[in-house]
Amino acid sequence: RKRIVSGVQPTGSIHLGNYLGAIKNWIELQNSYDTLFFIVDLHAITLPYETQQLAKSTRDTAAIYLACGVDTSKGDENVSVSLLTYPVLMASDILLYQSDFVPVGEDQKQHLELTRELAERVNYLYGGRKWKKLGGRGGAIFKVPEPLIPPAGARVMSLTDGLSKMSKSSPSDQSRINLLDSKDVIANKIKRCKTDSSTGLEFDNPDRPECNNLLSIYQLVSGKTKEEVAKECQDMSWGSFKPLITDALIDHLHPIQVRYEEIMSDSAYLDGVLAEGAARATEIADATLNNVYQAMGFLRR
C-alpha cells in the first residue's frame, strides 16, 4: 500500500484554505492509502510563541482533523491513520516516514521540490550502486515523494483580495473563513467580501479573481462539478449568489463544528488518538533512522 503524509502548523485558526487545499483531500484519499497526518508543532516555534498557547493549539488542531473526518479506527493492519505531536522539519517529516505522496496546497510545492532533492542526494551518496541499478527502488534509503495537489482548492484566495492567498497570518479576520466560524460570522464575511460590478458569474477570467475564487469555493463545499456551477451561476447576480454560497458553507461546516465540540469534550479520546499516532509514527521513523545511520557509517546507537 502506498503511503501519504501531510500536516498543518498549529498556529492561528485553521481556515478554509487549509481545509480545501489539504485536509478535505486527506479524507478523500485516506481509504486508498496508508496515512500519517501530523500536527507540525516544531514548525510553529520558528516565530515567537507562547508555550501554553502552542499546547492548546496542537490539541485544537488534532480535534479539527478528527472533526473533519480523519479516520483513526480502521482495523485493517495495512491502514493506520496517525497524528503525531513531536515533529521535525518538513523534509524530515516526510522522508522519515517513507512517504509516496504528500497531499498539500500549491504553496508547499517548492518545499516538496527541496524534499525530493534531499532524498535523491542522500540516496545517491549513501544508497550505493544497488539503488541505482534498481532504478531508485529497493536499495534506496529514502522514498522520493511526490506532491498531490488538488485540481480545485489548491490555492484558496483571500475574501478581501482575490490576488492574495487566504492565510492564517493575515491580520484581517475578514479575509478568511475559519473552520470554526459561527453561521453569523460566515454570513457576515460573505456579505462583506470583495466582488466586482459585472453581472453573470464565471470561472477563470483573469480580470475577475474574486469571482473565480468564490465560485471555486462554492463548487467544493457544495460538492457540485465545475460545469454544474458554471451553468448554475452564469446569469446570476452577486445578490443571488451570496446567500447561496453562504448556505453551502454553513451546511458543509456545521457537522464538522458539532463533531469538534464533541471531541473537545472527551479529552481521554483525543489524548489516546495522539498517543497511538505518536507510537506508530515513532516505529516507522526509528526504522528509517536506523537505516540512515547504518548507510552513513555511524555506529548503532
Ligand code: TYM
Ligand atoms: P500550513 O500549516 O501553512 O498549511 C497547511 C496546509 O494547508 C494548505 N494551505 C492552503 N491550501 C489552499 N489555499 C490556501 N490559501 C492555503 N493555505 C494553506 C497548505 O498548502 C498545507 O497543505 N510546511 C507546512 C506544514 C508541514 C507539512 C509537513 C506538510 C510541515 N511538515 C510535511 C506536509 C508534509 C505548512 O506550513 O502548512
